Amino acid sequence: MHQRLSLSTSRRLALVLGLASGLAACGGSQEPTLPPEAVPNEGDGVLGQYVWAGGLRRTYTLFVPDNPGGQSLPLLIVLHGAGGSGQGMRSAIGLDALASRRRFVVAYPDGLGTWANGLGTSADYNGIDDVGFIHTLIGHLAANLPIDRRRVHVAGFSDGATMCYQLGCRLTTELASITAVSSGVTIFQELYGKPSEPVPVQLISGTLDPIFPWRDVVTTARQWAALNDCRTNKTDTLPDSPDDDIQVSRTLYSDCDAGADVRLFIVVGLGHTWPGATWDPTIVSFSASQQVMDFAVQHPRGS
Secondary structure, eight states: OOOOOHHHHHHHHHHHHHHHHHHHTTSOOSSSSOOOOOOOOOTTTTSSSSEEETTTTEEEEOOSSSSOOOOOEEEEEEETTTTTTHHHHHHHHHHHHHHHHHTTTEEEOBSSSSSSSSSSSSSHHHOOOHHHHHHHHHHHHHHHSSEEEEEEEEEEEHHHHHHHHHHHHHHHGGGEEEEEEEEETTTHHHHOOOSOOOEEEEEEEEEEOOOHHHHHHHHHHHHHHHHHTTOOEEEOOOOOBTTBOOEEEEEEEEEGGGGGGEEEEEEOOSSSSSSTTTTTTTOOOOOHHHHHHHHTTTTOTTO
């Protein structure tokens, strides 16, 4: 993508929406189906049902580690791609096992077909307020579970990853970090405005992604590093694994304001996917879920 919405950008956005349509054809509706109106009963929505946001009944599923006791727990919110669902994402990426060991609550909200991330999605056209939804969800879970508000993180894939950029800019003071998998949006400041303070950001992409090209992801990482006033950067290659023949380039932007470093992984030969997800078992040794969890653990707010 370029700083202006060029013809190539328009084609890319059409490809994103086309992917959403293709995914929908495999098990969902292309256009978002708004949930039916209902009167919520007291207590509904506490553990994986729904919250009310923007006049709509918004659903989610939830993982809570066993025996939380009186401990405050970090919260990770994971956003699925276009045409997906929270439960589908939960089943595919294996985060619950990691969250159990790290004592994380993980929420998997459902978009309404797509996320209203400003790229002309169906949710945008329907006037959905997904920023308001995530804000409401955070407050709702914190009111009903011992959530540590200094450790609230978001991660997303594709359409959901683009939504993470928007949340980083518009819910800055509520989030400790964001991770975007398979999305690069070089015009995110034009779309969403600048964050009110530095935000730690992690980006993961593949060199064969046809929807969000890896060079755009690299540019997006550099822009976040500039916003966070990161003063040093270093690029290396992760050690090869005997499990598969892949190469992963890692760039660390560090010495940033408020400890808000930026981390970029580029996986050679990887397409538009979440590395390690069950829908794409070709990449064995590099797990996006592991990277998401490690990054969140390392970045509480105010660190």
